[in-house]
Amino acid sequence: MTARTRTTLAATLCVAATVAWLVTGRGEFWPRWVYFGVGVVLVGRLVLRRALRVPAGRRRWLALDAAVCALVAGVDLSVWVLSGGGYFWPIWTLLGIATILGSHGWVVSRPPGARERELAERIAALTRSRRGAVDRQAAELQRVERDLHDGAQARLVSLALTLGLAGDLVRRDAEGAARLLEEARGTAIAALDDLRTVTQSIHPAVLADRGLGDAVRALALDLAVPVTVTGDPPPDLPPAVQTAVYFAVAEALANVAKHSGATQAAVAFGQTRDTVRIDVTDNGTGGADPARGTGLRGIIGRLDAIDARLHVSSPAAGPTRVTVTVPREPK
Amino acid sequence: MLLRDGLIRLLEAHDFEVVAAVGSGPDLLRELLAQRPDVAVVDVRLPPTYTDEGLRAALAARAEVPGLPVLVLSQYVERLYARELLADGRGGIGYLLKDRVSDIGEFVDAVRRVAAGGTALDPTVVAKLLDSRQRVLPLDRLTAREREVLAQMAQGRSNAAIGSALFITEKAVAKHTNSIFAKLGLQSSEDDNRRVLAVLAYLET
Structure with missing residues (x-):
């Protein structure tokens, strides 16, 4: 029903009642009860709609409660006035x-319980980490674009140019053309090198081939400090988790090599039920x-996005222990 | 696919006969066992999984046919894979970056060396081997020259080849290698391949 038909209907009812009262000899003014009925319906609709505009949750229930109470109070007061006052029973x-x-208002305004606080904190943490993940992703894409642009792309342009020159020269000066071709080969290899660096920084090849366990073993082999790797991660870890953990371990091992002065390092995989x-x-x-x-800050951001935690224990006299814990997906 | 056609052209131009060219891991394993070629050139990543299918097929074939010569090509070289390839201690193993194909002479040389039961490890792998363990192994007792010789040796080069690469006589190379073996506590041997494996085995411990 549109607003217009609703208004028309209400007005028609009121006018009809008034006309009927005029025609039937103007006794007691009963049409006021018709006005009252129409008014209750219209006002009730208005306050309920108002209340429903409040965002879902406890505050909406309070608003609905208030709307209903206001309506009941309004009805009672109107009835008292329309029936001629007297003893103020409302x-x-x-x-x-x-x-x-x-x-109801007191219950709503009370501070939230422990469970609810926990949920609120969790929502805040999720919002933060989601924003962080999006920012990081954008920055990462920007870096990849820049690396490709300044590296491989630039080299391929120069490669095309050198090949063009060689093609130009091949009939007139075979020797010069051969020199240019040799140069072109060098450029192609340098471009491949650049591409390799970029792709490895996005997703290391061993990680793609073999998963987290072997990727960490490959990392360990390449480190200047001997590293023993024990245990294996569960094979069903999602790819995003594997990547985040891989870069966390890579950073931790790089720090061992750079700062710790250690002669031995170890990576241990372990797991509990969850x-x-x-x-x-x-x-x-x-x-x-x-x-x-x-x-390490970048790593913590990455881990945040998969709900993992990083803990560093490093007393002044050593040793250093970096621990990453990842919640397992509920089965 | 692109690389495969190029390689076939390259190898045939250098008097190799290509007996089979396949495009997936299972096909590769089947052909390797059926044809028992003098040497196989294998890409690490192959269908269906596009992970390390080629490497696995090569390792499986060598488990069946010990010492079957395999030259593995890859966009990346990983020490982990080098170790797996060399683990059976039998030689006839090559592991090179795909880029190396562009140096035709070197590449064909590497294929022949692997076919003859030798090794051809990518200089990148060798460099990583030498860099990473310097601080903790007796390698730091080697002179700069000896380290150069060791790097060449680990790539699978003979004394003569090392001599010409470093512009020294074969005799001088032999002197260096003996000194390397002495410092690393290894028995010297005439066999190129055992030599490399010994060095690698030592570095891997």
């Missing part, structure tokens, strides 16, 4: 309504501060 309904509305745990330990000097390094 006081009792008004008192009841005030009690109901007051206690977490996967990766420990990177060394026998170095300790005193590592995760708040200082930018590398």
Whole structure:
């Protein structure tokens, strides 16, 4: 029903009642009860719609409660006025309504319980990490674009140019053309090198081929400090988790090689029923501060996005232990 | 696919006979076992999984036919894979970056070396081997020259080849290799391949 038909209908009812009263000899003014009925319907509709505009949740229930209470109070007061006043009986309904509305308001305004606080914090953390993940992704794409643009792309342009020159020269100066071709080969290899660096920084090849366990073993082999790797991650870890953990371990191992002065390091995979745990330990000097390094901060951001936690224990005399815990997906 | 056709052309131009060219891991394994070629050139990544299908097929074939010569090509070289390829200690193993194909002479040389039961490891792998363990292994007792010789040796080169690469006589190379073996506590041997494997085995421990 549109607003116009609704208004027309209401007006017609009121006018008809008034006309009927005029025609039937103007006794007691009963049409006021018709006005009252029409008014209750219109006003009721209005306040309920108002209340429903409040966002879903406890506040909407309170608004609905308030709307209904206001309507009941309005009806009672109107009836009292229309029936000629006298003993102010609506006081009792008004008192009841005030009690109901007051206690409801008190319940809503009370501080949230522990469970609810936990959920609110979790939502805040998720919002933060989602924003972080999006920002990081954008920055990462920008870096890849820049690397490709300045590296492989530039080299391929120069390669095309050199090949063009060689083609130009091949009949007149075979020797010069051969020199240019040799140069072109060098450029092609350099372009391949650039591409390799970029693709490895996005997603290392061993990780794609073999998964997290072997990728970490390959990392360990390449480190200047001997690293023993024990255990294996569960094979069903999602790819995003594997990548985040891989870069976390890579950063931790790089720090071992760069800062710790260690002669031995170890990576251990372990798991409980609902977490996967990766420990990177060394026998170095300790005193590592995760708040200082930018590398570790980036890693924490990455881990946040998969709900994983990073813990660094590094007393001044060593040893350093970096622990990553990842919640397992509920089965 | 692009690389395969190019390689066939290249190898046939250098008097190799190409007995089979396949495009997937299972096909590769079947052909390797059926044809028992003098040497196989294999890409690490092959269908159906596009992971390390080629490498696995090569390893499986060598488990069946010990010492079957295989030259593995890849966009990346990983020490982990080098170790797996060399693990059976039998030689006839090559592991090179695809880029190396562009140096035709070197590449054909590597194919022949692998076919003859030798090794051809990519210089990148060798460099990683040498870089990473310097601090903790007796390698730091080697002189700069000896380290150069070791790097060449690990790529599978003979003394004569090392001599010409470093512009020294074969005799001088032999002197260096003996000194390397002495410092690393290894028995010297005339066999090129055992030599490399010994060095690698030592570096892997």
